[in-house]
Amino acid sequence: MQMQEMEARIRAKATELLQAGTVGCVIGYERATDGKTARPLFVYGADSVDRLMYDQTCVHNLAKYLLNRKDKATAIVAKPCDSRTINLLVSEKQIARDKVYVIGTTCRGMVDAVWDAVGTKPQDRCLRCVSPVPVVYD
Structure with a gap:
């Protein structure tokens, strides 16, 4: 699946979940102010879903933000x-699985970002990845 198609699916699912009241927040990624990298984004209304993006610069592990919610x-x-990480947090009873809706994405590796430049080389951890498919998703 192409990144643009994945991004469109993420936005559609986020809109659906927010409009239905299934969730109060969607944690995802938006383009950072440098115009090159991605940063965490918290979307509370369907009117902000268009800020969500997904590409090879989405390096941050967003699961840690679930601890605050x-x-x-x-x-x-x-x-x-x-x-x-989500599975681990659930197994350690740090978060409740029934409070989390996982919008799973496939991944072919995230790129290394060095300060103000985005490289083309995959991150070292991505080279050792055991599976490009999420182990849990809804």
Whole structure:
């Protein structure tokens, strides 16, 4: 699946979940102010869903932000490595699985970003990745 198609699916699912009231927040990525890299984004209304993006610069593991939303229904865009973190947080009872809607994405590797430049070389951790598919998703 192409990144643009994945981004469109993420936006559609986020809109659906927010409009239905299934979740109060979607944690995903937006383009950073440098215009090259991605940064975490918290979307609370369907009118902001168009800010969500997904490409090879989405390097941050967003699962850590679930710890701040333990008692609130939240959706999260999760790469395979993020989904493994979510599984660990659930197994350690740090988050409740029924409060988390996982928008799983496939991943062919994220690029190394060195300060103000985005490289083409994959991150070292991506070279050792065991699966390009999330282990948990909804």
